Amino acid sequence: MAVVIFAVRVVPAALRTDWMAGAGRHVAAAAVFVLVAMAIFLYVVYKFISDPAIAADPTSIGGVLVASDHSAFIGVITNLVFGLLLTLTADRADRWPWATQVGFWGTNLGLVAFIVGLVAESSTLKMVGAPVMGVSLLVGLAVLAMRLQDSELAAEA
Numbered sequence: 699m700a701v702v703i704f705a706v707r708v709v710p711a712a713l714r715t716d717w718m719a720g721a722g723r724h725v726a727a728a729a730v731f732v733l734v735a736m737a738i739f740l741y742v743v744y745k746f747i748s749d750p751a752i753a754a755d756p757t758s759i760g761g762v763l764v765a766s767d768h769s770a771f772i773g774v775i776t777n778l779v780f781g782l783l784l785t786l787t788a789d790r791a792d793r794w795p796w797a798t799q800v801g802f803w804g805t806n807l808g809l810v811a812f813i814v815g816l817v818a819e820s821s822t823l824k825m826v827g828a829p830v831m832g833v834s835l836l837v838g839l840a841v842l843a844m845r846l847q848d849s850e851l852a853a854e855a
């Protein structure tokens with residue numbers, strides 16, 4: 699019920715965000731991934747109810763379980779943290795103007811490819827999605843580190 703209320707009250711506003719720039723798109727992506735993570739989780743619950751034998755050996759849904767994990771860890775939590783830190787450091791100029799695009803699109807499109815690869819058990823999609831997501835996360839972290847380095851506090855220290 700809570701996710702339905704969230705989907706009705708929050709997601710429409712999130713979808714109207716500016717997807718081409720700014721910190722808000724990370725928070726909006728987190729809102730969308732709340733639904734993705736919940737949908738995958740409900741599928742896992744359905745699989746456990748419809749086939750109790752899975753409890754003894756969940757290998758057959760291993761990929762779905764890992765997809766559920768990463769949609770929550772990266773899709774929701776990491777996007778929220780990036781959105782928060784980009785907002786708190788918005789007064790600093792980026793040394794690499796292109797990097798926030800990589801940090802957002804590379805991370806989220808890489809994650810989508812990785813999640814689809816895990817659910818569909820496609821090694822190709824996993825081998826493309828995971829490194830794209832990983833390298834893009836590192837670029838995003840570098841942007842945040844440089845912004846924090848450029849803060850007055852760092853200059854006063």
Ligand code: HEM
Nearest residue numbers: 760761764767768771772816824828829830831832833835
């Ligand atoms: C909050 C961060 C993360 C957590 C807590 C996490 C946790 C996990 C867990 C629990 C597994 C399953 C391990 C197993 O089955 O033995 C896993 C698998 C995996 N994770 Fe993550 N992960 C995180 C972030 C990432 C990131 C950033 C990447 C790549 C850039 C990544 C790539 C993978 C890959 C490639 C697998 C193996 C998938 C497969 O079964 O083929 N993870 N992770």
